[in-house]
Amino acid sequence: MAKAKTKPARFHREGMEVSIAVSHAVQLARAEAIAAYPITPQTHIVEHLSSLVADGQLEAEFINVESEHSAMSACIGMSAAGARTYTATSSQGLALMFEILFIAGAMRFPIVMTVANRALSGPLSIWNDHSDIMAARDIGWLQVFVKNGQEAFDHTVMAFKIAETPSVLLPMIVNLDGFILSHVVEALEMPDQELVDQFLPPYSPRHVLNPKAPVTMGAFAMPEIYTEVKMKHQVTLTNAAGRIQEVWDEWGQLTGRQYYPVERHLTEGAEILLLTMGTLTEVAEIAVEEMREAGLPVGLISLRQWRPFPFAALRAAVGDAKLLIVCDRALSPGGAAPPVLAEVRSAFYTQAQRPDIIGYIIGLGGRDVPPEAFKDIVAKAREEVTTGPTQEFHLYGVRG
Amino acid sequence: MLEIRFHGRGGQGAVTSVELLALAAIGEGKFAQGFPSFGPERRGAPVMAFLRINDHHIRLRCKIASPDVILILDPSLIRIQKPAADLKPEGTIVLNTHKSPAEVRQEYGFKHRLALVDANTIAKEVLGVPITNTTMLGALLKATGVVPLEAMTKPLQERFGPLASKNFNALKAAYEKTHLEEAQP
Numbered sequence: 321m322a323k324a325k326t327k328p329a330r331f332h333r334e335g336m337e338v339s340i341a342v343s344h345a346v347q348l349a350r351a352e353a354i355a356a357y358p359i360t361p362q363t364h365i366v367e368h369l370s371s372l373v374a375d376g377q378l379e380a381e382f383i384n385v386e387s388e389h390s391a392m393s394a395c396i397g398m399s400a401a402g403a404r405t406y407t408a409t410s411s412q413g414l415a416l417m418f419e420i421l422f423i424a425g426a427m428r429f430p431i432v433m434t435v436a437n438r439a440l441s442g443p444l445s446i447w448n449d450h451s452d453i454m455a456a457r458d459i460g461w462l463q464v465f466v467k468n469g470q471e472a473f474d475h476t477v478m479a480f481k482i483a484e485t486p487s488v489l490l491p492m493i494v495n496l497d498g499f500i501l502s503h504v505v506e507a508l509e510m511p512d513q514e515l516v517d518q519f520l521p522p523y524s525p526r527h528v529l530n531p532k533a534p535v536t537m538g539a540f541a542m543p544e545i546y547t548e549v550k551m552k553h554q555v556t557l558t559n560a561a562g563r564i565q566e567v568w569d570e571w572g573q574l575t576g577r578q579y580y581p582v583e584r585h586l587t588e589g590a591e592i593l594l595l596t597m598g599t600l601t602e603v604a605e606i607a608v609e610e611m612r613e614a615g616l617p618v619g620l621i622s623l624r625q626w627r628p629f630p631f632a633a634l635r636a637a638v639g640d641a642k643l644l645i646v647c648d649r650a651l652s653p654g655g656a657a658p659p660v661l662a663e664v665r666s667a668f669y670t671q672a673q674r675p676d677i678i679g680y681i682i683g684l685g686g687r688d689v690p691p692e693a694f695k696d697i698v699a700k701a702r703e704e705v706t707t708g709p710t711q712e713f714h715l716y717g718v719r720g
Numbered sequence: 721m722l723e724i725r726f727h728g729r730g731g732q733g734a735v736t737s738v739e740l741l742a743l744a745a746i747g748e749g750k751f752a753q754g755f756p757s758f759g760p761e762r763r764g765a766p767v768m769a770f771l772r773i774n775d776h777h778i779r780l781r782c783k784i785a786s787p788d789v790i791l792i793l794d795p796s797l798i799r800i801q802k803p804a805a806d807l808k809p810e811g812t813i814v815l816n817t818h819k820s821p822a823e824v825r826q827e828y829g830f831k832h833r834l835a836l837v838d839a840n841t842i843a844k845e846v847l848g849v850p851i852t853n854t855t856m857l858g859a860l861l862k863a864t865g866v867v868p869l870e871a872m873t874k875p876l877q878e879r880f881g882p883l884a885s886k887n888f889n890a891l892k893a894a895y896e897k898t899h900l901e902e903a904q905p
Contacts, residue, residue, distance in 0.1 A: 337739075505754040505755070507752065599781040600781075603780060605779055606779055606780065688783050691780070691782075
């Protein structure tokens with residue numbers, strides 16, 4: 321990772337489980353209200369936050385609720401009262417929140433949530449893939465993916481600042497791969513409280529629920545206004561891209577770690593591009609470097625920002641590559657394509673010059689993905705380009 | 721990069737050991753990645769835990785398929801898991817046993833480099849309980865030298881508080897008593 325030229329000594333390096341690091345990010349962000357369902361499927365994030373609150377190290381209201389449906393409902397209430405609000409969940413927990421997720425988005429509450437991405441049952445699975453969040457794709461929240469513990473920390477802090485921006489006021493999800501990232505002990509650089517305070521001022525809500533000054537929140541919308549409200553939501557969410565980049569730039573100035581909606585690795589001169597999200601990215605980097613050394617013109621692009629979808633940045637990153645291989649970690653049963661592939665194909669449909677786009681679904685339900693898998697996928701995709709597409713997409717590594 | 725796979729049974733502390741050594745390595749300025757083999761946790765069932773230690777940021781996010789070192793907390797796992805099957809030819813087997821290298825080689829057919837220690841006896845003597853996970857770290861440090869013994873002090877202190885010094889003593893005793901034998905042709 322690139323380091324800033326002159327970095328003030330306001331950081332310390334420490335090893336910890338990534339879930340614990342995320343809870344420290346929430347602590348440093350001075351979250352004021354947390355509601356969570358404390359058992360499976362959950363991570364150590366909220367468990368550690370409850371300890372921090374109980375030990376007086378974080379001044380916040382922590383509500384242990386009886387379900388994720390209630391967790392998100394309580395978050396909405398606390399955000400409506402003007403508190404900086406946080407929660408975390410996974411898989412079935414996100415599914416149980418489903419109904420309320422749309423309400424948080426539409427009511428424009430800047431709640432921050434970590435989703436440790438895990439498979440939805442059944443068959444019963446506790447392991448990593450993206451089927452939980454892809455099922456909640458259209459909830460109207462901002463969404464990003466991270467690839468390691470440092471990014472999980474950084475994006476948690478930054479999410480509060482982005483979400484609470486008056487021109488944005490939207491909830492935000494930081495997606496991190498369950499287990500293979502959430503449960504791993506690794507090294508991180510943590511900023512001190514002063515730096516985070518300087519970066520992230522207290523939340524000043526524009527409207528709050530207050531019995532002394534009553535307002536209506538969450539009113540119903542007649543058919544005459546519903547579409548206009550939806551349009552406003554769509555425009556605001558799309559336009560949030562500019563603010564997201566501004567906040568990432570500011571964090572980059574402070575830490576030396578610069579983030580973009582679409583990131584590139586060895587894309588210069590690449591005729592073949594792999595596209596990944598989350599922790600697949602760094603594994604794919606290794607494979608791409610080895611393929612480059614072997615003389616194959618392969619590069620990698622990774623999608624950090626999922627909502628709003630970064631159309632322009634994606635097209636720019638793909639450039640004039642001839643073959644784009646999209647790696648999904650979720651299946652859309654009976655659908656046209658898995659979720660990421662479908663959107664990427666859509667992004668290029670109107671383009672006069674576009675690459676062949678081939679999709680592979682990998683790493684479902686905790687299936688291990690070593691670097692060799694990406695080399696194999698590239699070899700298979702190159703062959704498919706010469707013979708013509710054989711099917712809409714492929715499930716990689718399925719045993720016969 | 722050093723890739724170590726721990727083999728134990730649920731409740732024996734393989735995951736704790738991996739975390740402690742990962743934290744020690746990070747404390748020494750290295751990069752490390754420690755994680756369990758995720759699954760339903762059941763006491764007594766065979767479990768694995770994984771540890772990578774490197775001089776640079778680690779980008780792999782997959783299981784360790786071809787380890788440099790395997791550490792076996794419970795020898796009864798050898799017949800169930802065949803843990804040495806994918807160990808690198810130049811790799812090391814760190815084993816909790818009271819047996820001699822010749823006996824171990826004959827019983828299990830191991831050709832690899834061996835690091836043997838009777839961690840059960842040490843743990844019972846020093847800790848008063850037959851929990852060998854921190855003791856076996858002493859054997860692992862003797863076999864690999866990946867961090868100095870002293871690097872374990874802070875992670876043990878943070879994890880075990882008043883019991884840290886006992887755990888350090890067990891680890892140190894194992895370090896001193898570990899028997900190393902080079903690979904056999």
